[in-house]
Amino acid sequence: MVQAREIDPSASPLDYYGYELRRLREGAGLKQSQLGDIIYCTGSLIGMVENGRRVPTRDFSERVDAALVTDGHFSRLVGLVLRSVLPTWFQAYAEMEARASFISAYQSQLVYGLLQTEAYARAVLGVEKPDKLDTAVAARMDRQRILARENPPVLWVVLDEAVLLREIGGREVMREQLAHLLSLQDRQWLEIQVLPFEVGQHAGMMGSFNLLRFDDDPDIHYCESYDSGHMTANPQVIKERSVGYARLQAEALSPRASAVLIARVMEERYGKHPEPGGRAVA
Numbered sequence: 001m002v003q004a005r006e007i008d009p010s011a012s013p014l015d016y017y018g019y020e021l022r023r024l025r026e027g028a029g030l031k032q033s034q035l036g037d038i039i040y041c042t043g044s045l046i047g048m049v050e051n052g053r054r055v056p057t058r059d060f061s062e063r064v065d066a067a068l069v070t071d072g073h074f075s076r077l078v079g080l081v082l083r084s085v086l087p088t089w090f091q092a093y094a095e096m097e098a099r100a101s102f103i104s105a106y107q108s109q110l111v112y113g114l115l116q117t118e119a120y121a122r123a124v125l126g127v128e129k130p131d132k133l134d135t136a137v138a139a140r141m142d143r144q145r146i147l148a149r150e151n152p153p154v155l156w157v158v159l160d161e162a163v164l165l166r167e168i169g170g171r172e173v174m175r176e177q178l179a180h181l182l183s184l185q186d187r188q189w190l191e192i193q194v195l196p197f198e199v200g201q202h203a204g205m206m207g208s209f210n211l212l213r214f215d216d217d218p219d220i221h222y223c224e225s226y227d228s229g230h231m232t233a234n235p236q237v238i239k240e241r242s243v244g245y246a247r248l249q250a251e252a253l254s255p256r257a258s259a260v261l262i263a264r265v266m267e268e269r270y271g272k273h274p275e276p277g278g279r280a281v282a
Contacts, residue, residue, distance in 0.1 A: 013080040022050040039063035102213035123169030175270035193252035203244035
């Protein structure tokens with residue numbers, strides 16, 4: 001059993017989660033090992049979450065809710081916990097992203113976070129966060145829940161062709177990622193376009209950027225550098241970047257032609273090709 005430590009529930013969402021887990025577990029008359037047996041994990045994991053030393057997953061939270069009959073308390077709270085472990089400079093954007101009714105994204109190097117597979121995200125995040133990789137991946141995957149809402153935001157993504165060719169995580173990971181993009185093409189509120197190399201110079205050459213639109217709030221432009229993000233509602237910036245995004249959309253391949261290109265790259269670059277001896281390799 002993990003030694004209990006005093007938790008200040010007001011210190012962070014993670015500490016509040018741990019405090020509530022301990023309070024409700026003890027209220028149910030269960031030891032850590034007993035709750036662990038019920039939700040199919042170790043008692044030590046329960047203890048680490050209660051002490052704020054392990055970030056809970058959404059699956060863990062749903063099982064705790066079922067075991068302690070808490071009416072979705074931890075399932076609601078885990079979203080705040082996962083958002084709180086995002087980089088401090090990114091948290092404000094993630095909150096605005098979750099509230100947006102229309103998201104326009106141009107990505108010059110990577111698949112947009114809301115469209116990444118878990119394996120692709122793990123490869124990307126593992127470069128900078130190898131010691132906190134599971135937590136970082138869980139937080140990124142949790143952001144994608146907004147696309148599964150009953151009323152999801154409109155998401156329009158323009159990807160530079162380089163995104164398709166940059167091999168992230170190896171050929172199998174890339175094949176899975178491109179297949180995932182293709183699987184999204186029938187979503188009512190989601191469109192993906194590819195900006196081909198042949199366009200040459202274009203309105204996104206300064207780098208990736210996003211535009212967020214809201215039902216009752218001003219539009220927001222977002223871009224980031226190595227270790228910081230910048231959001232602004234400056235009307236002139238919004239005007240210029242909105243026109244720039246419209247130009248990117250106009251110069252990019254249509255969503256249907258983009259899907260054809262994605263499928264071709266997936267098969268030609270990341271498909272399974274036979275070795276001289278006839279054995280297929282990834």
